[in-house]
Every structure is written in structure tokens, then in C-alpha cells.
Amino acid sequence: MKKTRVIMSVILLFVSCGQQKTEWKGVIGKENGITVVKNPEGPMYGEEVFGLKEELSIGAAEGAEESTFLDAREVAVDDCEKIFVSDGKGVHIKVFDKLGNFITIIGRQGQGPGEFGQITHIQITPRNELMVYDRRSFKLTFFSLDGNYVRTIHLKGIQDLRIRENSNGNYFVSTVEFQGQYSTNSFRSSTEIREYGPDLAFIKTIARDKFRDGNVPLRHSMIARFPSFDTIICGYTDFYEFHIINLEGEIVQKVSKEYEPIAISEEEKEKRGLTRAKGIPGYFPAFQDFSVDEEGRIYVQTFERQGDGDQFYYDVFDLDGRFIAKVRLNAFPQCWKNGKMYTIEEDENGYQYVKRYKVTWRY
Numbered sequence: 001m002k003k004t005r006v007i008m009s010v011i012l013l014f015v016s017c018g019q020q021k022t023e024w025k026g027v028i029g030k031e032n033g034i035t036v037v038k039n040p041e042g043p044m045y046g047e048e049v050f051g052l053k054e055e056l057s058i059g060a061a062e063g064a065e066e067s068t069f070l071d072a073r074e075v076a077v078d079d080c081e082k083i084f085v086s087d088g089k090g091v092h093i094k095v096f097d098k099l100g101n102f103i104t105i106i107g108r109q110g111q112g113p114g115e116f117g118q119i120t121h122i123q124i125t126p127r128n129e130l131m132v133y134d135r136r137s138f139k140l141t142f143f144s145l146d147g148n149y150v151r152t153i154h155l156k157g158i159q160d161l162r163i164r165e166n167s168n169g170n171y172f173v174s175t176v177e178f179q180g181q182y183s184t185n186s187f188r189s190s191t192e193i194r195e196y197g198p199d200l201a202f203i204k205t206i207a208r209d210k211f212r213d214g215n216v217p218l219r220h221s222m223i224a225r226f227p228s229f230d231t232i233i234c235g236y237t238d239f240y241e242f243h244i245i246n247l248e249g250e251i252v253q254k255v256s257k258e259y260e261p262i263a264i265s266e267e268e269k270e271k272r273g274l275t276r277a278k279g280i281p282g283y284f285p286a287f288q289d290f291s292v293d294e295e296g297r298i299y300v301q302t303f304e305r306q307g308d309g310d311q312f313y314y315d316v317f318d319l320d321g322r323f324i325a326k327v328r329l330n331a332f333p334q335c336w337k338n339g340k341m342y343t344i345e346e347d348e349n350g351y352q353y354v355k356r357y358k359v360t361w362r363y
Contacts, residue, residue, distance in 0.1 A: 037321030043316075047327055058354040059072075074122050075335045079128075083095070092108050106143055107143075125142070139155060140152065158200070171200065173193070207245070225290040241286075255298075262283060262303050302315060
């Protein structure tokens with residue numbers, strides 16, 4: 001028994017040292033009924049608490065049409081882990097089973113029922129239907145998860161950036177407003193988050209950014225994501241802060257973090273093809289996107305990279321809004337399902353692959 005206790009003590013000491021946990025030095029309080037979380041610059045744990053193991057890769061450099069992607073855009077996964085991949089150039093959606101075997105193609109280019117002009121977003125809805133947003137035709141098309149056409153709803157000219165059906169049958173929409181002449185690149189724009197009813201009648205504006213010069217690369221802006229049927233995450237990149245908004249459109253949590261702005265170097269401008277662009281700010285925005293896993297952890301994609309690599313660092317926050325870790329990912333997480341992360345990645349020759357990773361957290 002004594003020997004067993006010694007072994008267990010060594011194991012616990014090893015795990016504790018591996019996690020490198022530090023005391024969280026942030027502050028959680030209340031302001032006007034809203035939970036406010038202020039984080040320090042450093043995370044609670046080291047990068048080693050996060051692990052990825054590649055389980056599946058779909059795609060090929062050459063071969064049959066069903067095994068290649070022309071322009072994979074988004075990934076959605078249903079409860080049976082069936083994988084739906086939208087293809088922008090193919091103007092259709094390819095469907096695979098959880099082992100990566102091709103099942104079918106949904107839709108095609110055209111103007112008729114079940115056809116698309118341009119696929120912008122896909123979503124598995126609360127009613128277990130596949131919703132496809134067609135920006136060119138301003139419509140939502142719904143299919144059964146078996147690929148059968150169900151119905152079409154026209155958007156009545158809504159210029160959207162992202163759209164999601166909620167559990168109450170309404171829609172959250174991230175849209176953009178313009179001022180000036182868009183055709184001459186002399187315009188300003190503002191992002192808004194709106195709620196629409198089941199018939200896509202406007203209900204209310206939930207959040208709004210200020211108007212900014214719309215022709216400036218790497219400009220600061222408001223970023224919105226809809227991580228679940230009933231939640232909005234909305235961030236402001238002028239400073240490091242994001243808000244959690246509930247189904248009623250109310251802010252329930254504000255999370256901020258101390259950070260050191262990253263300067264935009266001449267090498268970075270050249271890498272992005274922006275050497276002749278005008279109006280570029282001196283520093284990158286505080287972050288560039290969000291992803292949220294099934295446990296409610298928020299992955300904030302920053303502009304920080306290790307050397308000249310393609311892996312961006314992601315700041316990860318727990319359900320309480322505490323900054324728990326900083327991790328590197330090969331690509332933006334398209335979808336999370338059953339403890340797995342799905343991405344769209346390219347190899348050195350530009351061929352695309354949909355990949356699935358088993359995710360492990362050790363803290």
C-alpha cells in the first residue's frame with residue numbers, strides 16, 4: 001500500500017508539473033446585471049494541456065469527383081457524425097459518412113428548387129434540416145439530412161455576413177450597412193446583428209458597429225459568430241473585448257483581456273499583397289475570429305504566429321470567461337462535434353482536405 005501511494009504521488013506531481021497551472025489573476029464582477037470578466041495577459045495553463053490527434057482526412061490531389069474539392073468553404077456535422085461540405089466552385093454540398101466515405105451530392109448550380117447561385121453558409125438547424133444560404137439569389141434553401149429538397153425562403157434583399165436559425169424559429173443575422181458608393185470603392189460600412197422572424201420579417205437590431213472606411217485592409221471592426229442555436233458572441237477588435245448575448249438579445253457577459261498590440265511589418269504587408277494599399281493601420285486588430293466548442297470554451301483567433309509559420313495562436317477561455325490557455329492550430333475550426341474538431345486545410349500544392357481531430361483537454 002505504501003509503495004502504491006508513492007507511485008500515485010509521483011504521477012500526480014508529474015501531471016501537476018505538466019499542466020503548469022498558475023493562479024488566475026483576473027477579476028469577475030457585476031456591472032448593471034452583466035457579468036464582467038477581466039483577464040490578465042497570461043493564461044492559467046501552458047499549451048501542453050491541449051492535445052489534437054488527426055482521425056480522418058477527406059480529399060485527394062487527383063481522382064474521382066467525390067474525393068476532391070474545388071473550393072471547400074464550410075463544414076457541418078449532424079448527430080450521426082455525417083459530414084456536409086459546401087463547395088463554392090462546384091456550387092453543391094458533398095456528404096460523407098463518419099468514416100469519410102462519400103454518400104451523395106446535394107444541390108447544383110441553377111435557379112430552380114434545390115439549386116443555388118452561390119453557396120455562402122450551411123447549417124444543421126434545430127429541426128435537423130440542412131439550411132443553405134444563397135447570397136446571389138437571396139434565399140435560404142432547406143433539405144432533409146438525406147438530401148431531399150424541403151422548401152425555400154426568400155431573404156427580401158438582406159445583405160448578410162452570417163445567418164443562423166435559432167431554437168425559437170427566428171434568425172440571427174450578421175449584416176452590413178453601407179454609406180457612399182460601393183462600386184467606386186468610396187464607401188463606409190458598419191456591421192449589425194439583427195433578429196428576424198420565421199418569415200424573415202425584421203424584429204430588432206441587437207448590436208451595431210460604428211461606420212468605418214470600407215476600403216481599408218486589416219481594419220478594426222465588430223465580429224459576430226453564432227456558436228449555438230441561442231447564443232451570439234460579438235467582439236470589438238479596437239480593443240480585446242467580446243460579449244456573450246442570449247436568445248433575447250441581452251448581453252449576459254463581457255470578457256476582456258490585457259494584450260500587447262502586434263505591429264504590421266513591411267514583411268507582413270508583402271506576404272499579404274498589401275504593399276501598395278493605403279490606410280492600413282499600424283497594428284493588427286486585437287483578434288480576427290471566434291470558434292466555440294461543445295463545452296463552451298471560446299477559441300479567439302489572434303494575429304500572433306510562431307515565426308513565419310501558418311499556425312495562428314488561439315486564446316482559449318472557459319465558460320466563466322477565464323483565459324485558460326494559448327494554443328496553435330493549423331486551420332480555423334469549422335465545426336465541433338462529439339469532442340472532435342473539423343477543419344478545411346490545404347497542402348503545399350493548394351489541394352484541399354477536410355480533416356477531423358480528436359480533441360483532448362488535460363486540466
